[in-house]
Amino acid sequence: MTSASSSPSVDLAPHTTEDARWTPRLVLILVALAWPTQLLAAGGILGATATAGVAQAFHTTQVLWFGLTLTLVSTLLTPFVIKLGDLxxxxxxxxxxxxLGALGEMLAALAGSFWLVLVGRAIAGFYGPFGALSFAAVRDVFPPRLVKQASGFxxxxxxLVGLLTPFLAGWLVDTWGYRGALWFLAAATAVAFALIALLVPETPRHALDSGFDWLGGLVLGGGLTAVVYAVGQGQSWGWSDVRTLGWLGAGTLALIAxxxxxxxxxxxVLNLRVLxxxxxxxxxxxxxxxxxxxxxxxxxxILLALFPAIPGVSDGLGWTAHHNAVVGISWNVVMLSTGMLVSRYLxxxxxxxxxxxxLAVMAAGYTLVGFYHGNELQLALTSCLASLGAGVVVAGAPVLVVGVVSRDEQGLGSGMLNMLMNLFGAIVTAGAYAVLGAHSTILKGTAFYLDAGYSWMFWLGAMVALAALVFSLFIPPLREPEEDPVGV
Structure with missing residues (x-):
């Protein structure tokens, strides 16, 4: 049951045929929610581009923490964000x-020492679980007949992020160094704050009680954080290293507890009966x-594209970042247009x-990428096929969640999807580096990857997509958002 919101007359208003139409107000609300949601993806690209500059500026061998700090804080906070949004x-x-995200990125941009950069990134990590709320907010704010389309869009x-951000990242870092990327993230996050404040209405509260299970949130967030940390460090520590096994074991025990x-x-903090x-x-x-x-x-x-081509040592393509961005236009356009088209008719x-x-097309695409990735034409054609499937996947996943949970459960469903995507993403990344490492050459302390490693990296992605397909075959018929007893 949905509790009364601050505007019950709006929440309980009867629907008319006008509710099925897009209006300028609804378009602006969608932009206000999509901007900060996809800023997370843009931040990943900008952060990765800025990492080398951070390492050189502070002469540190611990630059891994520049990205990992944000990821760990985001993972730890996700259970709390889900519950607080409902409360x-x-x-x-x-x-x-x-x-907090804008404040953290600003602090990192101004920092004169590496530890202060990490403090800023940790504060910016509070912004990391934003996707756990934004897709759930669509269910609260949009008319039921438009929920699927809005979620897909x-x-x-x-x-669009993948299409434009590589060019933006290169320009910012080349012109102003790593601080340019951080200042842009701070400004863009401040814009996100303004968009939400001006355009997004308050959503109903989906929790009638005011209690909060702080212990449960800490145990769940801590367990997930420990697992993600172990997976992230496993390649450098070694998968049989006592530190890797210790963190994995501690995280697993926390999740069981x-x-x-x-x-x-x-x-x-989470309704286990729903899950x-x-x-x-x-x-x-x-x-x-x-x-x-x-x-x-x-x-x-990007690893394949940017690593050098050294016969017998490294089988990368040796492209510049700009050349990679130009070639990548092809598959990013395919992904964007496919997702938008599918969203329109969902x-x-x-x-x-x-x-x-x-899922089937994405699996087939990455299978072919594993075989054919030796030049621009091969990589563009095979990646376009993979991106054709990926466009469907990124548009369809939020809509699947809409079809299996009620409106009151949407925050929980979207939040859990966000957590599992991050967890599985960390595992896929670790697996990719493991197969690359198994087919590598060490030269002057640097690992260079051979073609077999790149092939297995893409085939790993295809196998995970097929695993998702197997689970999907058993999903029962979905409910429609219009079937919710109470609409917005």
Whole structure:
């Protein structure tokens, strides 16, 4: 049951045929939610581009923490963000997250020491779980007949990020160094705060009680953070190293303990009864796996493009960052246009079939990328096929969640999808580096990867996509947002 919001007369208003139409106000709300959501993806590209500059500026061998700090804080906070959004309304929590994100990036840009950069990145990590709320807010704010389209449009807009951000990142870092990228992130996050404050209405509260299970949130967030940290460090430490096994074991024990903590909690941070439902569990697992491939493999392709071509030592393509961005226009346009087209017609078709078809095409595409990636033409053609499927996947995953949870459960569903996507993405990334490392040459302390490693990297993505497809085949028919007893 949905509790009364600050504007109950709006929340309970009867729907008319006008509710099925896009209006300028709804378009602006979608932009206000999509901007900060996809800024997370842009931040990943900008951060990766700035990493080398950070290492050189502060003469540190621990530059891994520049990106890992933000990821760990984001993972730790995700369970709290889900619950706080239901307790106090998603708009309030999103405003707090974007304000802290802008403050953190500004502090990192101004920092004169590496440890202060990390403090700034840690504060910016409060903004990391934004996607756990934004897709759920779509369910609260948009008319039921437009929820699928709006969710699909917001998910597929990541293609626009992939299209433009590499050029932006190169220009910022080449002109102003790593600080240019951080200042841009600070400014863009401040714009996100303004868009939400001006355009996004407050959402209803979906939790009637005011209690909060702080212990459960810490155990769950800490367990997930420990697992992500172990996976992120496993390649450098070694998978059999006592530190890797220790962090993995501690994270696993924390996640098991969370199940017992939640059972005895009067105010559970996550409703386990919802997550135990077969349609929800299958959808979240398949969605997390599929999206982890769509987002992760595109970034890993940069390794192939930028590593040098040294006969017998390194089988990279040896491109410049600018050349990679130019060639990448082809598959990013395909991903963007496919996602937007699919989103436009999601309401008229069975989302499960479209989703499964996207997974199959993405798996076939990355299988072919593994065989054919030796030059611009080969990589562009095979990656375009993979991006054709990826465009369907990023547009369809949020819509699948809409079809298996109620309006009151949407925050939980979107948040869990976000957590699983990050967890599976970390595992896929670690697996990719593991197969690359198995086919590498060490020269002067630097690992250079051979062609077999790149092939298996792409084939790994294809196998994970096929695993998502297997889970998806058992998802039962989805419900329509219009079936919710209470609309916005």
């Amino acid at each position: 106090y309304g998603k708009r309030r929590v999103m405003l707090a997250m974007t304000a 917001m998910g597929s807009s990541v293609g 969370f199940l017992f903590v939640e059972r005895s909690s009067a105010h559970p 135990r439902r077969r349609p929800v569990a299958l959808t979240l697992t398949a969605g997390g796996l599929g999206q982890s491939v769509a987002f992760t493999m595109a970034g890993l392709t 309401r008229h078709f069975d989302v499960r079939r479209i989703w499964c078809a996207g």
